[in-house]
Amino acid sequence: MNSQSRTMTGYTATVTVRLKHGVLDPEAETTQRALERLGFELEDLRSADRFEIDLEAADAEEADERAGEMADRLLANPTIHDYEVAVEERE
């Protein structure tokens, strides 16, 4: 390895995509009703999609940035979704 090469680290970026506040979620409503039919008491239920992305990056910031770009370009639809990214170093 020469001194020019970057040291890459393994990260897991977790992208959570959820409907924007106020956007109707018929699937969540149906799920809530099904839980209530089973006898559970609950106030509300929200659902979200979670993507766990393993990637190599120079640092956590780069991993975060790349996962954010993946959310912008595919994982989330900005018309209806908000998303957040959390990055953790892989063991």
Next chain:
Amino acid sequence: MTVAVVQFGGSNCDRDAVRALAHLGVDAERVWHADGLPEDTDGIVVPGGFSYGDYLRAGAMAARQPIMAEVRAAAESGTPVLGVCNGAQIGCEAGLTDGAFTTNRSARFQCEHVHLRVERADTPWTAAYDEGDVIEVPIAHGEGRFEIREDRLETLESEDRVLFRYCDADGVVTDAANPNGSTANVAGVLGARETVAVMMPHPERATLPDVGGTDGQGVLRAFAE
């Protein structure tokens, strides 16, 4: 005019579209997405179906296939482009039009006839109708609820880019006549150019007289000019 009906894995209205167009005397052919648009393409239909199994979101995968960059470029240069049902979802996801189509208010797949009010008659898609006309066409979708950011809806309406709204048989736009909970009863919209449109209802299923109803012919006649 040769119309390319773009077929993805899971498209299932491509043959219907070709047949409906042929009935109107329009030369149309199915084009497998990976083959790209033929050089003589001067009209494009993105047909209905369940491309890529609706993975992630309906239309999300197909919208990011390379052919959609070609479709966008063609749309920008004035080629008529129509997205129907899954094609409408793909069109929104690909940025051909504003908004998104997502899970029906009922959370169910709905297959039924609906009434649409023609909001504009001065577009290629509606030249066969008069403004305010009521047409009857089928829907068949689980994710047809039109959603759009509030400020963008204002822009869409102020720019008069709503093509069709769900209405009752008398042309009155009511919540009861809204089959899927679409924002402002929107069933179809125009893109940046009037030559680009997406709609959830199926005009190609209301074109051949022997399958019940011909009210959708007018939409496809845009390709006959």
